[in-house]
Amino acid sequence: MIFGRSKRQGKMSGDALGIFLFDEVSSAIRAEKILAAQEYEVALVAPPHHLRAGCDLAVSLPRIEHIGAQRMLEDADVVVRDWVDDTDGIAQVCDLVTVADFGEWLMVRAGNMKITVERATGLIVNTSGGGCPDIPYLNIELVGSTVWEAPRPKDLGYTLCGLMLDRAFCEVRTLLGCEPA
Amino acid sequence: MSLLVVATYPVSGGPVLSGQVRSEGGVLHVGEIPVPESQGTSAMLGAACAVSDYLGTPAPHALIAGDIGRGDGTRAVYAKLIQTVQELQPGVVAFHYMQPVMALMRKAVCDLEGVSPQPLLVADAGGMYAAKAAGVADRFELMTPDVGEVGFLADPDVTHPAYVSHYLFGTKGFDPPELIRLASQKGGSARVLLVKGKMDHISTQGEVVGTVEHPDVSALEAIGGTGDTLTGLAAGFMAAGFPTVDAALCACRANRHAGLRMQATPAMRASDLVAALPEVFAEHLCGWGGACAAV
Numbered sequence: 001m002i003f004g005r006s007k008r009q010g011k012m013s014g015d016a017l018g019i020f021l022f023d024e025v026s027s028a029i030r031a032e033k034i035l036a037a038q039e040y041e042v043a044l045v046a047p048p049h050h051l052r053a054g055c056d057l058a059v060s061l062p063r064i065e066h067i068g069a070q071r072m073l074e075d076a077d078v079v080v081r082d083w084v085d086d087t088d089g090i091a092q093v094c095d096l097v098t099v100a101d102f103g104e105w106l107m108v109r110a111g112n113m114k115i116t117v118e119r120a121t122g123l124i125v126n127t128s129g130g131g132c133p134d135i136p137y138l139n140i141e142l143v144g145s146t147v148w149e150a151p152r153p154k155d156l157g158y159t160l161c162g163l164m165l166d167r168a169f170c171e172v173r174t175l176l177g178c179e180p181a
Numbered sequence: 182m183s184l185l186v187v188a189t190y191p192v193s194g195g196p197v198l199s200g201q202v203r204s205e206g207g208v209l210h211v212g213e214i215p216v217p218e219s220q221g222t223s224a225m226l227g228a229a230c231a232v233s234d235y236l237g238t239p240a241p242h243a244l245i246a247g248d249i250g251r252g253d254g255t256r257a258v259y260a261k262l263i264q265t266v267q268e269l270q271p272g273v274v275a276f277h278y279m280q281p282v283m284a285l286m287r288k289a290v291c292d293l294e295g296v297s298p299q300p301l302l303v304a305d306a307g308g309m310y311a312a313k314a315a316g317v318a319d320r321f322e323l324m325t326p327d328v329g330e331v332g333f334l335a336d337p338d339v340t341h342p343a344y345v346s347h348y349l350f351g352t353k354g355f356d357p358p359e360l361i362r363l364a365s366q367k368g369g370s371a372r373v374l375l376v377k378g379k380m381d382h383i384s385t386q387g388e389v390v391g392t393v394e395h396p397d398v399s400a401l402e403a404i405g406g407t408g409d410t411l412t413g414l415a416a417g418f419m420a421a422g423f424p425t426v427d428a429a430l431c432a433c434r435a436n437r438h439a440g441l442r443m444q445a446t447p448a449m450r451a452s453d454l455v456a457a458l459p460e461v462f463a464e465h466l467c468g469w470g471g472a473c474a475a476v
Contacts (some may be wrong), residue, residue, distance in 0.1 A: 005402050024251070047342070052418040090337065091338070102400065102447045116448075118448070125447055126447055127220070127405060129327070131309065132250060132280060132307050132310075133307060134191075134249050134276070136278060137193075139220045140219050163343065165341045
């Protein structure tokens with residue numbers, strides 16, 4: 001699960017949490033992917049206010065799993081800036097998704113990002129919203145491909161805007177159902 | 182006055198480009214170097230060029246570098262900013278698609294306050310995120326948030342729109358005038374806000390002073406870059422000498438009328454909107470309050 005607390009983390013909400021801090025959003029996204037694949041109970045969150053530099057993303061997990069997770073990230077060459085035994089003031093990434101019907105086209109908004117596809121084919125005709133520098137790049141890379149053949153925005157992007165676009169992208173895939181034959 | 186646009190373009194490792202912007206066969210060039218067409222900076226510059234071409238005012242100057250989200254190009258343009266401002270003495274400086282790095286924005290604004298004459302500051306996109314998160318939003322003359330981003334400006338605890346609470350995000354109970362008031366009260370707002378939406382709201386120091394809702398071209402929301410063209414129009418009009426509120430009102434009207442003229446569908450491009458602007462200006466600009474007085 002990308003957004004919000006994972007099921008396992010939710011179940012064990014009594015466990016004290018800590019957070020890994022990163023210099024780049026893309027490192028946080030990669031760390032979450034690696035740790036989630038190994039059944040660590042992780043969530044992508046905003047670091048506490050006093051630890052933010054701007055476009056920040058952190059990974060929270062139970063403190064008891066800190067050392068093992070850190071070793072796994074080191075083995076995968078993910079650069080961690082720091083670990084903090086304190087989650088006071090963290091914020092969850094917005095998980096609000098809405099849909100707009102343009103007849104032949106379908107637009108999905110996730111937070112501040114939008115993706116528009118042709119209903120019949122899944123062809124990405126536009127991406128919009130956001131303000132981080134990977135957004136125009138993702139627009140160039142995605143428009144003209146179908147949601148079935150295009151790479152995931154979070155695998156191409158580097159920022160929180162890219163992460164929100166990934167959320168919209170996944171929602172479109174879900175709404176369209178199976179890839180047309 | 183002239184306009185300096187500080188931003189990035191979507192090419193990994195692309196060099197710093199600094200020069201006047203011109204359109205050649207629909208392709209934007211900074212100096213002699215073409216800039217890739219996309220949403221973002223090229224859409225913003227295209228609209229600003231359309232204004233200067235029509236009004237006969239100086240073309241915008243771009244200070245941009247390649248950046249696909251790693252922040253390298255962002256750091257490169259900040260490093261050249263003050264030198265460029267001192268050389269050009271622009272009347273308006275607009276920060277656009279950039280990595281939101283609070284420390285760099287804070288330093289830039291501080292340095293710009295020492296420049297004479299002081300330019301009017303405009304921010305949209307990552308430039309706006311950085312200005313708000315760094316606590317320097319109130320030093321800006323104009324910001325151009327959309328409905329989600331005005332919630333971000335109103336929420337003092339978040340540093341990026343991705344963390345904005347649901348109730349601030351354009352859903353049920355969404356109240357732009359209240360969010361505009363909150364943003365101003367909490368120090369998250371420029372002096373003038375242009376809030377893009379189904380109805381555009383223009384405010385001064387937290388109070389709504391104008392709205393634009395016609396023509397209603399709903400497909401524009403889906404087209405990447407149509408918010409950027411709006412910012413480019415507003416900044417272009419400001420650089421031509423329009424008062425900021427007039428610039429914002431004219432920008433909203435021009436963007437909507439261009440959408441109507443191009444018969445916008447969600448599959449079109451911001452460049453289609455830019456191409457429609459000269460005819461929109463010719464037909465309407467003199468009729469919009471105060472516009473011809475500045476020509």
